[in-house]
Amino acid sequence: MAEAHQAVAFQFTITPEGIDLQLSHEALRQVYVSGLRSWKKRFIRLKNSVITGVYPASPSSWLFVVIAILATMYTRSDPSMGLIAKIQEHLPVSQSLSAQCQTMVSAVLFSTLLWLSLIFTMRLCLKQLLSYHRWMFEQHGKISNTTKVWVALVRIFSGRQPLLYSYQGSLPNLPVPAVKDTIKRYLESVRPLMSVSEFERMSKLAVQFESSLGNRLQWYLKLKALWAANYVSDWWEEYIYLRGRSPIMVNSNYYGMDFLYVTPTPIQAARAGNTIHAFLLYRRKLNREELKPSRVPGTVIPLCAAQCERMFNTTRIPGEETDTVQHWQDSEYVAVYHRGRYFRLWIYKSGRMLSPREIELQIQKILDDPSPPLPGEDKLGALTAGDRVPWAQVRKQFFSTGVNKRSLDCIEKAAFFLTLDDDEQGMMGDDPAGSLDRYAKSLLHGKCYDRWFDKSFSVVVYKNGKNGLNAEHSWADAPVVAHLWEFVLATDSFQLGYNDEGHCKGDVDPMLPQPQRLSWDIAPGCEEKVNQSLAVAQALADDVDFHVFSFRDFGKGKIKKCRISPDAFIQLALQLAYYRDRGLFCLTYEASMTRLFREGRTETVRSCSNESCAFVKALESGEDEDLCRRLFRLSADKHQNLYRMAMTGAGIDRHLFCLYVVSKYLGVESPFLKEVLSEPWRLSTSQTPVQQVELFDLVNHPEYISCGGGFGPVADDGYGVSYIIVGENMINFHISCKYSCPQTDSHKYGAQIRQALMDLLALASPDQRQPARMEKAQAKKDL
Template sequence: LAEVRQKTGMVKPSSLLKPVALTRIPGRYLAHQESLPKLPVPPLKQTCDRYLAALEPIVDSEMLKNTQELVKEFQAQGGVGDRLQKGLEHRSRKTDNWLSDWWLQTAYLDYRLPVVVHSSPGVVLPRLEFSDRQGQIRYAAKLIAGVLDFKSMIDNETLPIEYLGGKMLCMNQYYQVLCSCRIPGIKSDSVVNYALNKRPPSHITVVHNYQFFVLDVYNSDGTTLTVDQLYIQLEKIWNSSLQTNKEPIGILTSNHRNSWGKAYANLIKDKTNKESVRAIQKSIFTVCLDAPMPRVSDEMYRTRAAVQMLHGGGSRWNSGNRWFDKTLQFIIGEDGTCGVIYEHAPAEGPPIVALIDHVVEYTKKSEMVRTPMVPLPMPKKLRFNITPEIKRDIEEAKQNMNIMVHDLDMKVIVFSHFGKNVPKSYKMSPDAFIQVALQLAYYRTYKRCCATYESASLRMFKLGRTDTIRSATSDSANFVKTMDDPVKQVALLEKAVKAHRAYTDMAIRGQAIDRHLLGLKLQAIEDLSALPDIFMDTSFAVANHYNLSTSQVPAKTDCVMCFGPVVPDGYGVCYNPMEEHINFAVSAFNSCADTNAARMVQALEDALVDMKTLLDQTPKAKL
């Protein structure tokens, strides 16, 4: 987009602008975006009926009866629901997406718990075989080159447009993840994207031993540094950050958002600090060169890697070697542990995973011919003046981080009995099969069904983010309650899988209930009217207390995404179904006596195996 401005004479050509590729398609991104349909506002009665259906498996009959009365009153003609619906429809006509701004604000920017564990997902990449700093730096150099290669597709608007079921998807999130950063506030945060600046950023930040450096990744002629040049620059950074007695300034970003907002206002009063923070915020992305973590058994390795991605292991380890507000941070450990953590506000998992898939493939390419070495300037070290007050804020953030580290109960496994091949052989959706297994695992453990969140992409629509697939359905409840009866019920399993598939289709077409109900609630707040009774009802609180918060994030790379639970007594479950195995990451909190990640993983493995056995005992002709 910078090149478009350049051509129209809006800015002077900058030598740092990337040369326009021959394949450049100016305006393609905007043309594509304009051709996408708008997110619909579902009919009010449809959402009310589906809301009551979603409550059936998770609330008792007395509560349901009470809610039925409230819903009837809410959707009466000329009533409060009718008025709010009209307000939403009006909002839909005058905006590109009636939900996107509200969602960004309520789901992320107004959320005040730390982004660490509570919001930012991590991705664990396959373990690499380097065991020293040369290997670490060499891989980091290749990874940086791979991300810049992906960035050139964004800059040149040559990124392949994605499709789902023959429908084009919104590509906006790809344009939000580079050159962007979350900025803390005292009551609410903001997100800034510097990609559209007159002079787009031409540097990344590298952090090693808690010290931050600016690394320019473009030559004066606009070409990117080669892998060899990047290696030399990273080696300079490594060598000039050997002393570890520095204050871990980055750990401030892990604190509760209000505390960090106050500390941030104080931190940037100092001119040097402000310039250093700006350099991090403006960078294209951040690379964290991590110290090795304590060794663990091969069985425990993935779990340990997951917590390193999510929080860095605590203040003694790598938690200070981060800037958690940065949208994209690539983590490369000296011991071969690699992955990503991303700040969730600008994007969902799939665009991040597409970028990761591209980078992983890029790093496997054989080395290019060595380039003639032009002397490059020393990467600039970012300075921070630490006052006693800032020191106190750092100490507080360290303590809070260590509490979070001790509280996170994490388990990552490779389920090796089968992958998506088995459900597919029975003509069942692998995602629906796994979700029904989750329902079974939870029911066997707790003897009840719970509100379950699975994210559904709304990218068929302009600026679409997500809606909720409610995996706990009456059909899944019927199945899990009869699964352990002697008469195994294949028909109920089929019905439960089909119900999940139907809800998923409904959700991706913008016809699910959760974002619509949120919209009606926010419309009431915006109208300054009293909050309707259905939003003050106990059933609504139960429906939004997700004991299971889940997400399928499929990738070509054999990796797994992980995130924390969204409620104190819940689980976070993320999975990547490969052809013959499934990668699972399950999290819980140690502070809750009722949850246990390892126990849930075992229940999930058992449920998957039992469901396969059930299907195997039934001739396929019957299915």
């Protein structure tokens, strides 16, 4: 009751002597501090909006232009060529001002208009410069003079110290490829996957589509491209993610792992304290736009930052037909799950962020809380793991009023979600490989009810201090979350650190409010629906076969010495391994970004090409090594070209997808588009890039290696493969498939990948085979 009284700013009672008014000064102070913090954030947003709005100029440049114009007028010359006089004639307050004041005001107005015109011109020039992509297709180390001049101009027009969103107004729009070009590239991509008769039939459908319906649909896309910032992204988010009615757990969400070899502290509460504080530091940098704009590695070319806006305080809200992504401007707490109970953990007090040590003590209070879950509370999270329609119906029926609505709002409006897991995970014990597999499955789906899969991301901290995260996919793609996760891992270990006992550092305020336990009133009908969702999710989770392994025989260092792109090398190894595993080729998906364009997300690189298939067949049939080596390099060059085309807006699949959406809106059927969009991706791959190399000193601290992250299989009879190239000598792989498919086995495919990597290195670098030949020769002599 005392806590309830402290929460009330004032209370009054009516007595015979009059009204007795009692003020709670602490509560009023908290109201004042909270409001002050909110206004500070508004001011920062306004200031950043101004700075970003005038970029690539700066607000101070306005004063320079004004002074320059006034100085020129002082020399009795008219830089405006009569425009200042025209403005002076039409000033609405000219009668109340002296002639000198009228001239001064007119000059300032002209200077402002000139300044805005210069900004518009600079932004237009920068946009045109960023539309140039020929630099990407030039050979490594052979830069043309045109590209050198272009780089210099980009530097000039980029201004100084850009904020996170400074380039947004200067990024070019994603171009709409010609229907003819897209169909030509599509037919080329499926040629090695079809028989002669199948390819002829598909070619006829494609020609028929191009000559009839294609141009009509293309007209609508071009109209949208003129109007919208990106003709793909909104439809991609809605139709690929938000309109999906199957579970997002496993099917859509993905995960990120902790360090492979290091656990900074074995104390669960301490690891949670530093992790939460690091997330909050990132959020503060994000809100203040203090993060450096992401760029293409090794260049000055900026990438779109639009996906960062919904990183925190964001939740996917279920709907019966389509979900929505709800974002709130701010949140001062984190939602926490532990042993079937939900808590609100305040992360600010008196306008300041809690220190890591304070957060650790608050987490420890949750861990020490002996209270049992309320009836029906412990498995509520399963609603977010099951099918979307039942969850939308349950939310509307049981969580729209009363205590359930308040508690659900608390979770959905939280900065993010945190699970304090009672299990121990990581690479440990006598079975390091098996423990990594279990670690991956735990992060991907957990117990199916101990994560809130609708949150933009959920952090998991295990009993032994290991951590990880699970991210919802609709609001952003993996590189955006990976950038956040890299910062958190580096800040946790190298900036915040721990004391000798493994506890967090920082001062402690003894008057911190207790973590607030959330209340629920779960009806029997609601509990039944929870159990149904849990059954669906559990069946899906049990079917996932996962294998995580580190390939340490070599890394990008040796691959680069062969003068081959590491990504192309790995993709060809995946093709070779799949052919050896299944005896055939399949449609292969490799994710590529289109963030060179405004609001860009991803495009598909169809890694299985005519060149890659020819190479694999030649290698497997025992053809001459020189021929195989030449085909290998041709296929690697082809892959690089496909990747670059996807990045620069000349991909296939997003264009075809949008044409299909337009056909549905118009109510017309296209046999060609229907067949294209129904083709299964039996091999879905993605590279997790290391974006902030400067945060990790792998030379002096080689043990601080990230294990990367992964995702579930896209097709029921296919594989999902994620990989991260760490340093010069390691590649980590995450392989998923389904137990229910007898043709797939994650461990078997992993073994094939290992062997394929070794075989490709031996082929690309003949020196690698010399030791093996010498060993064989010596063995013969010994015999």
